[in-house]
Amino acid sequence: MSIASNISELQQELQPIGVQLVAISKTKPNEDILEAYEAGQRLFGENQVQEMLAKYEELPKDIEWHLVGHLQTNKVKYIAPFVSLIHSVDSLKVLSEINKQALKNNRVIDCLLQVFIADEDTKFGLDHAELIELLRSEEFQEFKNIRIRGLMGIATNTENEKIIKEEFYELKMFFDGIKTTYFRKEVSFDILSMGMSSDYKIAIEQGANMVRLGSTIFGKRVIKHYKAN
Ligand SMILES: *Cc1c(COP(=O)(O)O)cnc(C)c1O
Numbered sequence: 273m274s275i276a277s278n279i280s281e282l283q284q285e286l287q288p289i290g291v292q293l294v295a296i297s298k299t300k301p302n303e304d305i306l307e308a309y310e311a312g313q314r315l316f317g318e319n320q321v322q323e324m325l326a327k328y329e330e331l332p333k334d335i336e337w338h339l340v341g342h343l344q345t346n347k348v349k350y351i352a353p354f355v356s357l358i359h360s361v362d363s364l365k366v367l368s369e370i371n372k373q374a375l376k377n378n379r380v381i382d383c384l385l386q387v388f389i390a391d392e393d394t395k396f397g398l399d400h401a402e403l404i405e406l407l408r409s410e411e412f413q414e415f416k417n418i419r420i421r422g423l424m425g426i427a428t429n430t431e432n433e434k435i436i437k438e439e440f441y442e443l444k445m446f447f448d449g450i451k452t453t454y455f456r457k458e459v460s461f462d463i464l465s466m467g468m469s470s471d472y473k474i475a476i477e478q479g480a481n482m483v484r485l486g487s488t489i490f491g492k493r494v495i496k497h498y499k500a501n
Pocket of ligand 1: 296298319341426484485486487488
């Protein structure tokens with residue numbers, strides 16, 4: 273299957289049910305991204321700042337770049353001018369820096385709060401209590417240049433579908449609760465980003481409206497680190 277046909281099949285599956293597709297292009301060359309772009313794909317996700325910056329500079333400017341990997345405070349400035357959605361906000365500190373850099377660029381940056389849902393301690397994300405504490409903090413109320421669009425989560429990497437299903441179910445319940453309690457008047461709090469190649473169908477069943485797919489579109493990743501061309 274070609275990248276272009278993968279995109280069109282996925283779009284035929286996802287568009288009618290209102291699920292947005294983010295094509296995760298990490299480690300993939302520009303020509304692969306362009307093939308997806310020619311097939312109509314506009315949302316692309318990367319997990320590293322330097323790689324996203326290099327690709328942003330070389331590729332068409334109507335691509336919407338999503339950052340899905342862990343973001344260090346000192347790197348926010350590189351992506352602040354152009355990033356379309358940051359999925360991986362996991363602290364008040366990084367959110368404060370995003371707000372500061374967004375102000376410098378005279379824009380509002382859309383963000384998702386990453387929730388820790390997996391049964392592993394290696395993954396990033398806020399737990400429920402930390403996320404609520406962040407939303408209740410005085411500092412958070414002051415941020416004028418960020419907009420929280422919703423939540424993101426990564427399920428445990430397991431073959432056990434029951435575990436994955438429970439984790440996504442729990443995140444959807446948490447999303448609904450947070451929306452009612454903290455964002456009732458904000459219609460823009462509307463994104464639940466969950467599901468990757470191996471588990472996106474389960475994620476959609478459980479209420480995801482944004483999925484992040486890499487290998488399903490581009491094939492297996494053979495290299496771990498991107499080389500600028
Ligand atoms: C790499 C990555 C994906 C896509 O993974 P695939 O299994 O290739 O679909 C999705 N989300 C995040 C956060 C990633 O780092």
